[in-house]
Amino acid sequence: METIQRVFRYVANLEWTEKVQRTCIFCDRANFANIVYEDEDIIAIENIRLAGQSHWLILPKTHTIRDIEALNGDHLKTLQAMDRVKKHLLSQYCAGVPRSAVLSGYHRGRRPLVGTIYYPDIISIHHLHLHVIVRPKWVWRLIKYPSWLPLMWKSDARVMREVQRLGL
Template identity: 35%
Template sequence: MSDVKHSDPDCIFCKLVSGKIPAKKVYEDEDIFAFHDINPWAPVHFLLIPKRHIPSMAQVGPEHVDVLGRMMALAPRLAQEQGCRPYPEGGFRMVCNTGGDGGQEVHHLHIHVIGGPRPWVKG
């Protein structure tokens, strides 16, 4: 898709991926980067992002199915490793804001994984 680039030099998440800005890393592989949120809403709060710069879910196409599927499949394992209790008593929330009306603040596709004992600060 035309809005998708390998990297955007002005994107804070692309800078995290490249190591130009430090991050408290949760996970990394060839295509995916996960890191702790700097303003967590809950005891467990990290973000999963594709390393490739995709501005939002609105730009996702068939070529992104593999990486997004892998992100979704990875989330439960990382959530538990980061301290979420197992399903069904425990669990976690996944949030992917898209665009201004959807509350997206950083325009690099990202999925918040949020969990831990309630009540949480938000949500």
């Protein structure tokens, strides 16, 4: 019963109307309890709400991209840098874990459906961030990170291919 209530709360709190965040918690380093990687451009943190054995958020340090809906060919280098960090974290912390046990991708942002009707804004923080989840819990994989439902979630590999095409 508790799982059903959590799912209902999640769906009820999706951003069905356009919402602009005035402050970004990812832009303030004081909000990061556990930084697992950092370089000049990218930072990776342990998510405070683990959806699996490990759950990292990888994001650019600069807040220039709201979500994947705003990506274009100029953002390819940023995505490639985020992908390199993902591979580094997996090799450092989860070397023996098969790739099939890793879920990585992005929640979808607000985008038009028909006319002035929009899909809901799935992202909770309007600062581009990649989720990397090792051995995800089945309920979260099914509901919050559904690879089978592209209306809510898009794999990082698919986003990379789409942005590469835009850059051609």
